[in-house]
Amino acid sequence: xxxxxxxxxxxxxxxxxxxxxxxxxxxxxxxxxxxxxxxxxxxxxxxxxxxxxxxxxxxxxxxxxxxxxxxxxxxxxxxxxxxxxxxxxxxxxxxxxxxxxxxxxxxxxxxxxxxxxxxxxxxxxxxxxxxxxxxxxxxxxxxxxxxxxxxxxxxxxxxxxxxxxxxxxxxxxxxxxxxxxxxxxxxxxxxxxxxxxxxxxxxxxxxxxxxxxxxxxxxxxxxxxxxxxxxxxxxxxxxxxxxxxxxxxxxxxxxxxxxxxxxxxxxxxxxxxxxxxxxxxxxxxxxxxxxxxxxxxxxxxxxxxxxxxxxxxxxxxxxxxxxxxx
Numbered sequence: 345x346x347x348x349x350x351x352x353x354x355x356x357x358x359x360x361x362x363x364x365x366x367x368x369x370x371x372x373x374x375x376x377x378x379x380x381x382x383x384x385x386x387x388x389x390x391x392x393x394x395x396x397x398x399x400x401x402x403x404x405x406x407x408x409x410x411x412x413x414x415x416x417x418x419x420x421x422x423x424x425x426x427x428x429x430x431x432x433x434x435x436x437x438x439x440x441x442x443x444x445x446x447x448x449x450x451x452x453x454x455x456x457x458x459x460x461x462x463x464x465x466x467x468x469x470x471x472x473x474x475x476x477x478x479x480x481x482x483x484x485x486x487x488x489x490x491x492x493x494x495x496x497x498x499x500x501x502x503x504x505x506x507x508x509x510x511x512x513x514x515x516x517x518x519x520x521x522x523x524x525x526x527x528x529x530x531x532x533x534x535x536x537x538x539x540x541x542x543x544x545x546x547x548x549x550x551x552x553x554x555x556x557x558x559x560x561x562x563x564x565x566x567x568x569x570x571x572x573x574x575x576x577x578x579x580x581x582x583x584x585x586x587x588x589x590x591x592x593x594x595x596x597x598x599x600x601x602x603x604x605x606x607x608x609x610x611x612x613x614x615x616x617x618x619x620x621x622x623x624x625x626x627x628x629x630x631x632x633x634x635x636x637x638x639x640x641x642x643x644x645x646x647x648x649x650x651x652x653x654x655x656x657x658x659x660x661x662x663x664x665x666x667x668x669x670x
Contacts, residue, residue, distance in 0.1 A: 363598075364471075367494045368473060369483050370499070373513075380394075381611075382604065392472075404458055410478075437462035480562060501553070508549075586609065590605075617629060
């Protein structure tokens with residue numbers, strides 16, 4: 345390596361350390377994993393962190409417990425979470441917290457992997473990309489307290505509902521009711537429906553519809569309040585992957601090189617299956633995948649989704665977006 349090359353490498357590393365951390369959020373089932381993995385391929389020096397706000401997260405990566413799905417952290421209650429989230433964004437792994445949760449050899453192997461990964465990213469000064477749709481309602485706190493850039497993924501209501509139906513992702517709606525601040529600040533318009541869904545399990549399509557409305561009501565509010573945030577429709581990434589990802593990288597001030605382009609092309613190619621072959625895979629035929637809802641939902645279910653979401657969905661989608669593949 346020449347002296348100039350070494351100076352350039354050090355300059356890039358210094359720039360990485362100055363870069364703001366990034367939050368990738370939105371509704372779940374909206375492509376946050378795809379975007380997070382592609383961002384992590386940037387030569388700028390990036391590492392991604394998988395859903396620390398989930399109740400299932402590993403305590404070594406974020407040494408605090410979130411008792412509810414979609415926790416609402418604000419300045420009012422954030423003191424209980426601030427130190428742990430700061431450690432996560434600084435790549436400080438907490439082995440003591442992880443040790444208390446170990447139950448199997450698989451857990452031990454995961455601890456070793458995560459500890460090694462965090463140590464490497466901390467040593468290199470990697471830009472943390474916090475990939476977490478579960479942190480959606482807490483995104484304002486994360487942005488203001490930790491100076492995070494925010495990218496929010498949006499997904500078509502029929503596509504989201506179809507994914508919920510296909511995977512049968514039942515939601516505990518009482519987790520919303522258990523958070524008075526969240527109900528007061530964001531979910532009051534849905535209080536009656538949330539109470540009904542919490543009292544008795546409803547049809548899975550209706551669950552998907554209500555969840556889409558709740559999450560995208562917040563997304564619409566954030567878009568009005570934070571014009572500096574980046575809002576991206578999954579369908580746009582799926583339809584034109586390379587130019588759309590290139591634009592996302594430009595907005596987030598990350599380098600997009602040939603390696604990133606190859607990853608985008610490889611994860612969206614027509615030779616991939618329309619649905620991921622494994623739960624942790626982001627490889628799909630993206631152009632086909634965006635229309636899977638036309639095959640998963642019945643015509644009656646599509647009409648139900650469209651009618652129930654129309655007032656809000658028209659803020660993100662036009663009539664053409666309901667017409668199916670051409």
